[in-house]
Amino acid sequence: MNLLIDIGNTRVKWALARGHTLAETGAIWRARHPDWTARLPSDSLDGIYVASVADDSAIQALRIFAADHALAVHRVVSTARSGPLVNAYARPERLGVDRWMACVAAQARAEGSVLIADVGTALTLDWVGADGVHGGGLIAPGVNSMRLALRNATQLRPTHVPDEHAWLARDTDSAIAAGTLRCAIAVLDSAALDLAPDRLLLTGGEAELLAPRLARPWQVVPHLVLEGLAVHAEREARGGQPARQRSE
Ligand SMILES: Nc1ncnc2c1ncn2[C@@H]1O[C@H](COP(=O)(O)OP(=O)(O)O)[C@@H](O)[C@H]1O
Ligand SMILES: CC(C)(COP(=O)(O)O)[C@@H](O)C(=O)NCCC(=O)O
Ligand SMILES: [K+]
CATH class of the missing domain: 3.30.420.40 (ATPase, nucleotide binding domain)
Structure with missing residues (x-):
């Protein structure tokens, strides 16, 4: 074991x-x-x-x-190849190994193209084509990291995270909660729409927070990297x- x-x-x-x-x-x-x-x-x-x-x-x-x-x-x-998977990075070792392992798992799971979102400290996207070639991806802050960034850059000191995330918030804590959550939702929704993969896989500590709010049905896989x-x-x-x- x-x-x-x-x-x-x-x-x-x-x-x-x-x-x-x-x-x-x-x-x-x-x-x-x-x-x-x-x-x-x-x-x-x-x-x-x-x-x-x-x-x-x-x-x-x-x-x-x-x-x-x-x-x-x-x-x-992270390496240039793993089994049938080919790394998109010119310097393959620089791709986060958590991203690389998520690609390995996604590719081993099923056929077809897949877009992987891993939302934890950072929000990352990675594409693996039907041919097994990693197409690259992007890195943004996760929802909590966006909230910490505001805290670090401003005098804003929210004391709680409201459950509801209306577009038009009427107090500061709700406005921060809604704004940061909707940034993450917007990235995932627009990537799913623009890239139109066969499968959408969502993992990371913030996956459960985001999944019910996304426009397309992303499959939550809690342990994709593992x-x-x-x-x-x-x-x-x-x-x-x-x-x-x-x-x-
Ligand atoms: N039980 C939980 N309650 C609230 N938030 C959680 C919980 N578990 C995970 N999270 C969120 O997930 C984030 C960490 O996710 P994770 O994927 O483990 O990140 P990393 O891989 O960067 O360590 C935390 O910053 C928090 O926003
Ligand atoms: C983007 C990351 C910080 C994500 O880290 P995490 O949110 O899983 O803690 C990590 O995958 C990393 O350090 N990547 C190296 C740079 C890259 O992937 O291009
Ligand atoms: K991540």
Whole structure:
């Protein structure tokens, strides 16, 4: 059994995986739990596969956890190809590895073109064509990050996030909640309309917030990045076209 770990800028997501199957999953807010590795499962593991876009201290903490449990850490990085998937970036290693793993998972799931939205700290879009070629994507702030940006750039200090998000808000907290949410909705709706893929996949911590408000039916896949790690680990175990990786 492998421990799969997706270290984002806000949360660590993990899964126990047997082959393609994610047996158990969890998420840990790193800022709230500086000792987050103590919350990871550690029994009966063969190894750890990690995709991290966070600062090096997170990988450092994971290395200590792995050494304590005599486990190898396979740090996955973005590569020019993975199986049938081809990376659009001229410098493939610069594509966020969470984005790359989401593309791997989306491509392995089904045929046809797919647009992937991962909305967490950042909102990212990635296109994978029916031919398996990654077409690139974009990076914007997630909803909460937009709210933090306003807080940092202004004197606005909202005290709550109202449930309703009317277009025409009549108080400051509602106006911020509506404005930031509708920015994210607008990006996803217009990308779905302009690019018209066969499938729309939505993941990330803000997926459930956005999904019911979108014009087209995006399929929410909570663990898409971890699914990509499972595919990657299996490809490597079979010896077939692994993405390049560093063993640590
Ligand atoms: N239980 C929750 N309650 C409220 N917001 C949540 C919850 N879980 C996730 N989020 C939202 O998801 C974001 C983190 O999403 P995530 O995909 O884990 O981001 P990252 O990959 O950047 O760490 C948070 O900033 C927050 O906006
Ligand atoms: C865009 C991201 C910050 C998203 O991070 P997240 O919201 O998952 O924490 C991450 O994928 C990243 O650091 N990417 C590298 C730059 C790129 O993908 O072009
Ligand atoms: K993201």
